[in-house]
Amino acid sequence: MADTKREIERKFEFTDAASARRGVPDLTGTAAVAAVADRGTVELDAVYYDTPDQRLAADGLTLRRRTGGQDAGWHLKLPVSPGVRDEVGAPLSDTPPGSLTALVRSRVRDTGLLPQVRLLSSRRVSHLLDADGALLAELSTDEVRAERDDATAAWTEVEVELADGVDPRLLDAVEKTFRKAGLRVSASPSKLARALAETGPAPVGRTAPGPASDGTAGGYVLAYLREQRDALVAQDPAVRRALPDSVHQMRVATRRLRSAFKTYRKVLDRAVTDPIGEDLRWLAAELGVDRDQEVLLERIRTSLDELPRTLLQGPVRSRLRTWNTARRSGSRRRALAALDSGRYVALLDSLDAVLDRPPLRKAADGAAERVLPKAVLADYERLAGRVRDALAMEPGHERDLALHDARKAAKRARYAAEAAVPALGKPAKRLAKAVKSVQTLLGDHQDGVVAREALHGLALQASAAGESAFTWGVLYAREEARAERCERELPAVWKKASDPAPRQALG
Template identity: 65%
Template structure:
């Protein structure tokens, strides 16, 4: 079973030899600086031949020596500089399947091969407080790098300061201040691997900066690249079952599909249509897990809010049995989807479309005009669906109509998001107003789905000889919540009924 830890560290370039660390006793909070000796580390880094992992600041290595010998996969985390999640597997001859799966959205079918070998003599010191608790580990690494299968070599000395588990990140700033005062500067390279590749003549080419979007095609392609990148980056988070990862990945698929539908005068629908259907498939497959997650949280909150005197029968136990059974199946299903050939083919197709977009004449028109017009068109579709739903009597047909309106609200919202770079504040306000409509309609749909689940739970309880009283009570609460959402909808819609975007 893979182990994961959050790594928070800072790297520094050591000055020219001879070199010694400054006195770190002077760092506020440090009581002792205890040397831990020198360890010899030998690491081989793996990547594709065209360095797809390095291009995204991902490192995969097999290391011997030290207390954590084994396979290490380091994934960047978008919460701060120098923060990465490290996934660890025991030593083996081949790349562990669990780690290969976590980088599959990046490497696809390309083989992972050894690219660089780093041997380091690591002098370790522990910074501890007055109570003896570890604050940080400071390492001085004398590194020798060589390209696998080549003659290129490099050597340097660097310093790593890694925060102790559950430590306060502010402590690293205190160490940083002391090191900088001694003339030690932050490392230019983001990792040992990045420096090794650079100094052995295999520098990873920097991604070209995106030009300022001007035409409608520019804006739509920028949107597609953003969501494609989000989809690929979220893949390992979904595989690791991180909170909200499935939801975010599903949203990325919907934004892509919505863009294909909305911008048919920019991108040829004959090309984007089949790809949109594949995105619909993926969103649906991911929804098996996401819908279960949302529904379980909602029902748990409902149960927690009930007085104990009304919780007749094994209510919590019944919900747990129901949720766990659905959970196990959902997780296995999502993993199988992400490992499927169909999913990898979808990622390849997205890359190909963005690299060679099927532009139509509308793509060459000014972005602001086209984006405003298409957002207004999606808003008009939303208006028609809301008016149709509000004209119906409460009941199943109205529930379906409100769900259709919710889908239209998402599409209009996504059109507003795409228009923000071109239209600025007006598009932001448009998006914000439509999002409120979407949220309310989403709450209503959640109540509809919850009622279906509560009826299922009541049937299961009754079949097991349990009282269904609590489930019926919760069903009534969900009915009331749905009715309340319907009463609020006209007022929320009134504030969003006019798009207020410039004419196309």
């Protein structure tokens, strides 16, 4: 099983030969450092794997097989923020382990992983200790030799990696001491990045930067699509690792892509984008099973917590746990199966193809400030029609369905406006904010519809097991009241959202 740890570190290099001869300064007395303990020298041999076109390196990921030291094995490093990476490890084997290759599948896809660079490092290790002898950070001075085909490079670098739970401000204090001694923060984020830069061509991304700066509608739409494609790819390993909110963020990216294809159908050829949109809809649905259950469970659990104890009759919490376990037993497997499928890889390749060879229509060459407002306002009018239709209905099942359709239209109108913000500025931003208020209200209403269905099922299960169904009935009644409040509030929320000012500013 793969192990994960969070790395918070900073890399340094000597500014000149004189500072290199002086070496690393004594850090005793820097911040909370009370002592520096020498831990000797280790010899490390690391081979880095990537695709032939270096897709992992282009996205800041590294996959290596390393021997020597205390953590010999396979390591995959995933960027979190500058100076922060998650390292996922696996035991030594001859080939990259499946637990790690799964985490890079959205980048690698059906392309093989091959050895790209070998790094040989002689590492002198010291421990920075506080007054109680507790470890604050590990200080490493590495003499590195990089080998790539027939090219080689050599350099010295210094790395300070914090121990778990240590205040990151220690790194700032170390940097200040290092600057005075002639060391600066390394220009390369990793050894691999430096090795690649010094032994051959640097890696490039999957596609070139978007042409949004040309001012055309096509340029802005493609830049937005690229942003969402990158978000989808980046969330893949997070979903596989079951990180918080990762499924939600991945679904948002799929929905934004699908929505953009529909909204900007006069910019992009629908004959190309419609089939991709269907695959995006499939992916969102496969991912959504687990996420939707998670949201539903939290809603019901919160409602239970709000009830007085006198209204909690029967083993309601254990009943809720049993119900949730049964519903979620296969949902994660289903999501992972989708990410492991050939259809998913084909979808990613199709998105790349749209960005590499955009199926642009005539309107794509038009000025963004002329083309995009028409698309945004068309989605807004679609929302307006659905809200009017829903408000004209009597309360009941059919109105619930109509309100759900209006919610989906609100989401599409919001995404359309948000996509246009880089080109249209504040008017698009104000419209997106206004529409989001409608989406939020209608979302609460729809969540209540789903919750009532679940509560009805829980009541039936409780009764069949000889338990009291009273509490589930109380929660059902509360959801009904909450839905009624949403419906009463909708006219006022819609009136505010239908203020003509933002729309007039757009077009």
